[in-house]
Amino acid sequence: MSSFADNAAERPHGRAQRHGGSAIVGSVSTSYDAIVIGLGGIGSAAAYRLAQRGARVLGLEQFELGHDRGASQDESRIIRLSYHRREYVELAKDAFAAWHEVEAASGDRILTITGGLDLAPPDAPEAIEDYAAAMTAAGVAFEWLDTAAIARRWPQWRLDDGTRGLLQEAAGIADPSVGNPAHQRLAREHGAELLERVKVTGIREEAAGELTVETADGRRFETGAVVLATDAWTNDLLGPLGHALPLRVTREQVTWFDATDRAAFEPDRFPIWIWLGEPSFYGFPAHRGRGPKVGQDIGGRETTADGRSFEPDPDGLARVAGFLEQHLPTALGPTRTKTCLYTLTPDRDFVLDCVPGMPGLVVALGAAHGYKFAALFGRILADLALGDRRAKTPGEGLFSCDRPILRAASTANLVADR
Numbered sequence: 001m002s003s004f005a006d007n008a009a010e011r012p013h014g015r016a017q018r019h020g021g022s023a024i025v026g027s028v029s030t031s032y033d034a035i036v037i038g039l040g041g042i043g044s045a046a047a048y049r050l051a052q053r054g055a056r057v058l059g060l061e062q063f064e065l066g067h068d069r070g071a072s073q074d075e076s077r078i079i080r081l082s083y084h085r086r087e088y089v090e091l092a093k094d095a096f097a098a099w100h101e102v103e104a105a106s107g108d109r110i111l112t113i114t115g116g117l118d119l120a121p122p123d124a125p126e127a128i129e130d131y132a133a134a135m136t137a138a139g140v141a142f143e144w145l146d147t148a149a150i151a152r153r154w155p156q157w158r159l160d161d162g163t164r165g166l167l168q169e170a171a172g173i174a175d176p177s178v179g180n181p182a183h184q185r186l187a188r189e190h191g192a193e194l195l196e197r198v199k200v201t202g203i204r205e206e207a208a209g210e211l212t213v214e215t216a217d218g219r220r221f222e223t224g225a226v227v228l229a230t231d232a233w234t235n236d237l238l239g240p241l242g243h244a245l246p247l248r249v250t251r252e253q254v255t256w257f258d259a260t261d262r263a264a265f266e267p268d269r270f271p272i273w274i275w276l277g278e279p280s281f282y283g284f285p286a287h288r289g290r291g292p293k294v295g296q297d298i299g300g301r302e303t304t305a306d307g308r309s310f311e312p313d314p315d316g317l318a319r320v321a322g323f324l325e326q327h328l329p330t331a332l333g334p335t336r337t338k339t340c341l342y343t344l345t346p347d348r349d350f351v352l353d354c355v356p357g358m359p360g361l362v363v364a365l366g367a368a369h370g371y372k373f374a375a376l377f378g379r380i381l382a383d384l385a386l387g388d389r390r391a392k393t394p395g396e397g398l399f400s401c402d403r404p405i406l407r408a409a410s411t412a413n414l415v416a417d418r
C-alpha cells in the first residue's frame with residue numbers, strides 16, 4: 001500500500017508544499033497537510049498515524065487533553081474478537097495488531113488480556129449463535145460453556161439453568177488512560193502540533209481539496225484534509241455544512257464495586273463479560289487498584305454533548321446493583337459512578353468515511369463501541385485523509401457516511417423538524 005511517507009510526490013493534499021512554506025501566527029503555522037479535530041481516543045490515534053506518515057499535522061482539542069467530558073476516558077474499555085458479524089471480527093483482529101504496534105512504539109502496556117465471556121440467559125434477545133458463527137467464519141477459536149461449566153470455572157457467577165457462555169481467550173481491557181497519552185506523545189514525537197483548549201467553530205471548503213478550519217479564538221488554519229473525530233459534538237460541525245448525521249447521544253454511566261473477595265475479581269481470575277440479555281450489561285475485573293466495573297449498555301437518557309449533566313442516575317445504578325445482587329453477589333458495594341457519553345448511529349455501525357462531495361473531510365464515529373478499534377481507526381483515517389482510496393474498510397459500505405440507513409434517518413429527521 002502506498003503511504004504518504006512512501007511517495008511524498010504523490011501527496012494528494014500537499015498544500016504545505018504548494019504554498020512553498022507556511023505563514024506563522026505566534027508559534028503555530030497556519031497551513032497543514034491534515035488537521036485532526038477532537039483529541040479523544042480516536043483523534044489522538046489519527047494524529048499519530050498521520051504524523052507517522054510524514055504529514056504536517058495539527059490536532060485541535062476544545063478542552064484539556066485527558067478531560068472527562070467525552071467518551072474515551074477512565075481506565076478500561078472492552079476489547080474482544082467476539083462480535084456478531086464477521087467483518088467486525090476481522091476488524092478486531094487488526095485492532096489488536098494496531099494496539100500492539102502502539103505498545104511497541106510507546107513502551108506502554110495498554111492492553112490487559114483477561115479472556116472474554118459472552119453470556120446469554122435462556123430468554124436472550126440477541127442471538128449468541130451469531131457471535132459463534134462470525135468467529136467461526138473468521139477462523140477465531142472459542143469455547144461453548146453450559147451453566148454448570150461456567151459455575152465451575154467462575155464460582156463468582158450465579159446463573160439460571162440454560163444460560164450459555166462463549167469463552168474467547170484473546171479478549172480483555174484496552175486502557176484509555178494509557179492509550180490516549182501514548183498516541184498523543186507519539187504524534188508529537190513525529191512532529192504533530194497538538195493544541196488544547198482550542199475549539200473549532202467551523203470548517204469551510206474554499207475549493208476542491210482546500211479546507212479552512214476556524215477556531216473560537218479567531219484563528220484560521222488551511223489544510224488539504226480534516227479528520228473530524230468529535231463524537232458527541234460531530235453535528236455541531238457537520239450540520240452547518242448540510243451533512244448532519246442522524247446521531248443519538250445518551251448519557252451513560254459505569255460503576256466500580258468493592259468485591260468482598262477482591263482476589264476473585266483480579267484479571268487473571270475474572271474475564272471481561274457481556275450479558276446478552278435485556279437489559280444488556282457488561283463488566284470488567286478489578287483494574288488499576290479499583291474493583292470490578294459494571295455498566296448497562298444503552299441504559300441512559302438522551303442528552304446533548306454540552307447540555308448533559310455529570311450527576312449519576314440513581315435508577316441506572318439500582319438496575320446494575322440489582323443485576324449484581326442476582327448474578328455476581330460477592331461484587332456488591334458501589335464505590336464510584338462516572339457518567340460518559342454514547343454517540344449512537346441508528347444501526348450502531350461506525351462511520352469511517354469522507355463526507356459525500358467533500359473528499360478532504362473525513363468523519364470517524366465509534367458508535368459507542370469504538371474504543372477498542374481506536375489504534376486501527378487512526379491508521380484507516382490517515383489513509384482516507386491522505387487520499388488512499390484503497391483504504392476501504394472491511395464490509396463494503398458498512399461504515400460509509402451515506403449508507404441507506406443514515407440517509408433515510410436524516411430525511412425522516414428533516415421531515416419531522418418541519
Ligand SMILES: Cc1cc2nc3c(=O)[nH]c(=O)nc-3n(C[C@H](O)[C@H](O)[C@H](O)COP(=O)(O)OP(=O)(O)OC[C@H]3O[C@@H](n4cnc5c(N)ncnc54)[C@H](O)[C@@H]3O)c2cc1C
Pocket residue numbers: 037038039040041042043060061062063069070071072073076077078079198199200201229230231232233234237252253254295340341342364365366367368369370371372373
Ligand atoms: C460508558 C462507556 C462505555 C464504553 N465501553 C466501551 C467498551 O467497552 N469498548 C469499546 O470499544 N468502546 C466502548 N465505548 C465507546 C468508546 O469509548 C467510544 O466509541 C470512543 O471512545 C469514542 O472516541 P472519540 O475519540 O470519537 O470520542 P471522544 O473521546 O469523546 O473525543 C472527542 C473529542 O472531540 C473534542 N471536540 C469535540 N468538538 C470539538 C471542537 N469543535 N473543537 C475541538 N475539539 C472538539 C471533544 O472535546 C473530545 O475530546 C464506551 C463508551 C462509554 C461512554
